[in-house]
Each structure stands twice: as structure tokens, then as C-alpha cells.
Amino acid sequence: MVTTVKVVKSMLVLLEVLASGDGGFVVVVEVVIGGLGICSSYCSPVENQRKMALISAPSVIFLHMCVPMQGAQLKKHIDATLGSGNLREAVRLPPGEDLNEWLAVNTVDFFNQVNLLYGTLTEFCTASTCPAMTAGSKYEYRWADGVTIKKPIEVSAPKYVEYLMDWIESQLDDESMFPQKLGAPFPPNFQDVVKTIFKRLFRVYAHIYHTHFQKIVSLKEEAHLNTCFKHFVLFTWEFRLIDKGELAPLYELVESILQL
Numbered sequence: 506m507v508t509t510v511k512v513v514k515s516m517l518v519l520l521e522v523l524a525s526g527d528g529g530f531v532v533v534v535e536v537v538i539g540g541l542g543i544c545s546s547y548c549s550p551v552e553n554q555r556k557m558a559l560i561s562a563p564s565v566i567f568l569h570m571c572v573p574m575q576g577a578q579l580k581k582h583i584d585a586t587l588g589s590g591n592l593r594e595a596v597r598l599p600p601g602e603d604l605n606e607w608l609a610v611n612t613v614d615f616f617n618q619v620n621l622l623y624g625t626l627t628e629f630c631t632a633s634t635c636p637a638m639t640a641g642s643k644y645e646y647r648w649a650d651g652v653t654i655k656k657p658i659e660v661s662a663p664k665y666v667e668y669l670m671d672w673i674e675s676q677l678d679d680e681s682m683f684p685q686k687l688g689a690p691f692p693p694n695f696q697d698v699v700k701t702i703f704k705r706l707f708r709v710y711a712h713i714y715h716t717h718f719q720k721i722v723s724l725k726e727e728a729h730l731n732t733c734f735k736h737f738v739l740f741t742w743e744f745r746l747i748d749k750g751e752l753a754p755l756y757e758l759v760e761s762i763l764q765l
């Protein structure tokens with residue numbers, strides 16, 4: 506399963522990818538230059554070799570590391586079905602595949618997608634423009650991870666998103682939660698953690714739609730945002746990952762996607 510996801514923002518990044526050859530790993534690097542859109546994607550099996558990639562002027566780099574082959578095949582399946590344009594089909598569990606594996610691969614994909622979207626807004630979503638993590642005037646989210654921060658604290662939207670993304674990353678990096686070895690068991694609370702991840706990712710969409718949609722339109726990212734969100738909603742609905750009540754800030758949009 507996917508273990509490491511790194512997000513690096515830099516104008517010039519020397520990216521070093523070290524892949525261990527244990528059973529065949531795949532390194533996927535997606536580079537975004539300028540606005541949204543994956544400009545270059547590298548995905549191939551790497552065994553016992555170091556890959557050095559010099560990437561010029563990317564604004565965001567996502568690195569998914571060490572995906573054992575089964576995860577890689579599922580990832581290919583996602584890309585292929587997404588390419589067909591049928592999102593309803595793309596979210597379904599492929600026949601014969603393990604549900605937890607499918608949830609795990611998709612969790613990483615959606616995490617990256619939300620990171621990409623929010624990454625284009627970081628200069629517009631600041632502690633002064635967004636002193637609280639809101640979704641319209643009715644909803645405000647406070648941060649608590651239940652471990653280091655037990656009592657919810659009020660933080661700015663960018664701080665909230667930072668906490669949220671760091672927390673998700675720590676879950677993805679936790680081998681006992683997202684097993685790296687093929688066939689390694691998922692913990693009993695795996696799906697609960699996946700649900701919490703999706704619940705929190707939804708909040709980033711809710712903030713973007715309510716507070717930064719005009720900026721998204723001016724950046725001409727509207728269609729991309731809508732497609733990402735549609736995919737997100739169809740996936741979370743298919744596997745009942747988010748409680749209906751949590752969807753309230755964007756319920757009309759969710760309703761139109763699901764055609765309820």
C-alpha cells in the first residue's frame with residue numbers, strides 16, 4: 506500500500522527518489538506547473554535503483570512513494586476508468602479486488618487531489634483573509650486531532666488545512682494503518698480512519714466553494730474543481746464514507762451530483 510506522500514513547493518526542486526527493490530515498487534511523480542493540471546507524470550516499476558529527477562519551476566510536486574504492485578495496478582485502474590470519463594463507473598470496487606486496498610489507494614489519490622486544489626489558493630487563503638475555517642456563514646470548523654490537541658481550537662483556515670493535511674499524511678505514513686507489504690492485514694479500525702480522512706477532506710472543499718469560488722473562476726479552475734468534487738462525492742457516497750449531516754454546507758451541490 507502507499508506509504509509516503511510528500512508535498513513540496515519550490516521554484517526549483519531537485520527531487521531524489523529512492524526506491525527499494527523489495528517486490529517491485531512504483532514511483533509516481535506528478536508535477537504541476539502554473540495552475541491546475543498534471544503536466545507530467547512518471548509511473549513505472551523501479552527496482553533497486555535510484556532515480557534522480559531535476560524538475561524545473563514546478564509550483565507543486567506530489568510524490569507518492571513505494572506502491573507495491575497491487576496498489577499500482579489499482580491506481581492504473583483508477584486512471585484508466587477516469588480517462589473514460591465515467592466517474593460513476595470509476596468509483597466502483599473493481600471485481601475481485603479487496604475493499605480496503607481500494608479504499609487505501611483512493612484515499613491517497615483524493616488526498617493529493619485536494620492538496621493540489623488548495624495549493625493553488627494558498628496565496629489567497631491566508632490568516633487575514635480567512636481567520637477561521639468556515640464553510641459559509643453557518644459552519645465553522647475547529648481543529649482537534651484527539652491526540653495532541655484534544656479540545657477543539659479555533660484556528661485560521663490555512664492553519665486548519667495544514668493541521669488536517671499533516672494529520673492525514675501521518676495516517677498514510679503509519680504502516681500499521683496503511684500497510685506497505687502486500688497481503689499485510691488492515692487494522693480493524695481502518696475504515697473508521699478512512700471515514701475521518703474523507704470527512705476532513707470534505708471540509709476543504711466546503712471552504713473552497715464557500716470562500717474562494719470566485720478566485721477559482723478567475724483562475725479558470727472551475728471545471729477542474731467541479732470534476733474533482735463530483736468524483737469525490739460519488740466515491741464517498743458509493744462507500745458511505747461521509748455522514749449526510751457533514752455534507753450540509755454543500756448539500757445542494759451534493760444533491761445535484763447524486764441527483765437525489
Ligand SMILES: [Zn+2]
Pocket residue numbers: 629630631634635662663712716717
Ligand atoms: Zn480561505
